[in-house]
Amino acid sequence: xxxxxxxxxxxxxxxxxxxxxxxxxxxxxxxxxxxxxxxxxxxxxxxxxxxxxxxxxxxxxxxxxxxxxxxxxxxxxxxxxxxxxxxxxxxxxxxxxxxxxxxxxxxxxxxxxxxxxxxxxxxxxxxxxxxxxxxxxxxxxxxxxxxxxxxxxxxxxxxxxxxxxxxxxxxxxxxxxxxxxxxxxxxxxxxxxxxxxxxxxxxxxxxxxxxxxxxxxxxxxxxxxxxxxxxxxxxxxxxxxxxxxxxxxxxx
Amino acid sequence: xxxxxxxxxxxxxxxxxxxxxxxxxxxxxxxxxxxxxxxxxxxxxxxxxxxxxxxxxxxxxxxxxxxxxxxxxxxxxxxxxxxxxxxxxxxxxxxxxxxxxxxxxxxxxxxxxxxxxxxxxxxxxxxxxxxxxxxxxxxxxxxxxxxxxxxxxxxxxxxxxxxxxx
Numbered sequence: 001x002x003x004x005x006x007x008x009x010x011x012x013x014x015x016x017x018x019x020x021x022x023x024x025x026x027x028x029x030x031x032x033x034x035x036x037x038x039x040x041x042x043x044x045x046x047x048x049x050x051x052x053x054x055x056x057x058x059x060x061x062x063x064x065x066x067x068x069x070x071x072x073x074x075x076x077x078x079x080x081x082x083x084x085x086x087x088x089x090x091x092x093x094x095x096x097x098x099x100x101x102x103x104x105x106x107x108x109x110x111x112x113x114x115x116x117x118x119x120x121x122x123x124x125x126x127x128x129x130x131x132x133x134x135x136x137x138x139x140x141x142x143x144x145x146x147x148x149x150x151x152x153x154x155x156x157x158x159x160x161x162x163x164x165x166x167x168x169x170x171x172x173x174x175x176x177x178x179x180x181x182x183x184x185x186x187x188x189x190x191x192x193x194x195x196x197x198x199x200x201x202x203x204x205x206x207x208x209x210x211x212x213x214x215x216x217x218x219x220x221x222x223x224x225x226x227x228x229x230x231x232x233x234x235x236x237x238x239x240x241x242x243x244x245x246x247x248x249x250x251x252x
Numbered sequence: 253x254x255x256x257x258x259x260x261x262x263x264x265x266x267x268x269x270x271x272x273x274x275x276x277x278x279x280x281x282x283x284x285x286x287x288x289x290x291x292x293x294x295x296x297x298x299x300x301x302x303x304x305x306x307x308x309x310x311x312x313x314x315x316x317x318x319x320x321x322x323x324x325x326x327x328x329x330x331x332x333x334x335x336x337x338x339x340x341x342x343x344x345x346x347x348x349x350x351x352x353x354x355x356x357x358x359x360x361x362x363x364x365x366x367x368x369x370x371x372x373x374x375x376x377x378x379x380x381x382x383x384x385x386x387x388x389x390x391x392x393x394x395x396x397x398x399x400x401x402x403x404x405x406x407x408x409x410x411x412x413x414x415x416x417x418x
Contacts, residue, residue: 019356026367032360050360058363059356061387 005093010101011070013046015094021059022052024084029053031081032060034091039074046073052084059088070095284322285380285415291315293390293411300401304393313389315355316413323383327416331375332392333409340405344397351391352376358384377416388413 005011016034024030030052035044048064078089100109104119120126293314295303305311318328332350336342354366359382370377380386390411396402 052360052363055360055363056367058354058360058366059387060358060360061356061385062358 005070005073005095006097008070008097008099008101011095011097013066013068013070013073013093013095015066016046016048016064017062017092017094018048018064018078018090019059019061020078020089021087022057022080022084023087024052024057026056027054028083030084032078032084032086033081034076034078036076037074038072040072053082057084063094070097283415284320285326285328285417286319287328287413287415288317288319289314290317290387293392295392295394295407295409297402301396301399302393303402303407305391306393313355313391314411316388316390316411317385318378318380318388318413318415319385320380320383324381325418326380327377327418328380328386328388329375329377329414329416330388330390331412332390333411334374335409336394336407337410338406338408340403340407342396342403344400346397347395348374349393349395350374353389353391354378354386355389356387358386362386379418 005013018034020032022030022032032050032052034046034048036046037043038045046066046068048062050060073093076091078086078091080086099105103109103112103115106112109115291312291314293305294312295305296309296311297303298309302309303311305313307313316330320326330352332348332352334348334350336346352369352371354363354369357363357365362382362384365378365380365386368379378386378388392409392411394407394409
């Protein structure tokens with residue numbers, strides 16, 4: 001039972017609940033002590049004594065109203081002197097504490113702002129940053145490097161975009177049909193086009209080609225008189241047949 | 253005129269004093285012994301013909317707390333049940349057994365209550381010689397007929413406790 005009570009400022013114990021079972025001979029003497037040592041000295045800050053002498057064992061339940069500062073309750077113990085064995089022992093402490101005893105515990109506590117300011121000042125958290133701090137310089141340089149890299153990256157992107165635009169224009173020019181409409185609208189040009197299309201005689205060479213025709217006779221001669229059976233195929237047929245028999249045998 | 257009025261008043265007063273009168277005296281006595289059910293019991297059904305509050309048979313022992321704020325002024329009488337307060341229709345007899353024991357005490361000297369208890373029929377009396385709280389546990393067992401099975405349904409029995417002024 002060490003440090004069973006929170007180490008909160010201003011904690012006050014209002015009561016101690018205990019429950020234990022003592023097994024003993026009704027004709028013997030025994031004394032049970034529940035103690036919380038005094039951390040600042042000797043003895044017990046809290047002490048409860050139950051005298052079970054010449055009494056049969058039983059389960060004891062009790063609540064002892066007290067008023068003790070939590071910081072004065074040290075290591076706890078439950079001991080039996082004389083005959084008897086303690087089992088199923090439970091000790092509960094009923095305590096209260098002011099959560100605003102330390103204003104930093106809750107922003108709603110009065111004087112929270114002043115306490116927080118004092119805490120920050122005490123821990124040097126409000127002092128100006130040390131400009132000679134090598135880590136600070138390193139951090140600034142890292143940010144500058146990052147900015148430069150970003151600018152270079154942006155510049156490259158712009159160049160690539162310009163090149164793409166140039167290529168697109170060239171391709172457009174290549175695919176352009178500019179001037180064709182003028183040729184079509186011109187009567188002389190139309191006549192020339194029609195003349196070119198009507199040059200049917202130029203195709204005559206293709207129509208005039210003859211292909212060698214006639215009768216195509218069999219020219220393959222089998223030299224062997226006997227055609228040998230494919231043994232592999234026969235073996236395969238045999239195994240197929242056997243398989244078929246096995247399958248069929250299941251339905252007989 | 254003043255004299256007349258005074259005489260009249262005397263006559264009236266004299267007339268009033270001549271009748272009988274009853275004056276009530278009222279007082280409240282607050283009991284210094286109180287009984288609280290801390291745990292309701294539950295019957296376990298280990299065999300078809302048996303109902304019991306024993307924990308080993310899946311029952312729950314009822315726990316009764318008796319608080320006394322004035323020492324050596326009360327006895328408490330606790331009776332284990334000898335009949336069902338509600339149950340399905342039973343056609344055979346039920347054999348009842350039970351026991352009342354001190355379960356826990358708030359003062360070490362109360363542990364002698366258990367050895368000094370007086371038992372008769374299904375009643376147990378404890379002499380509450382000390383102020384404080386005492387917890388009692390009640391064991392109750394019901395056996396039906398000659399190993400006959402209990403009909404299905406809900407069975408309820410009541411433990412009665414009473415503070416008796418000494």
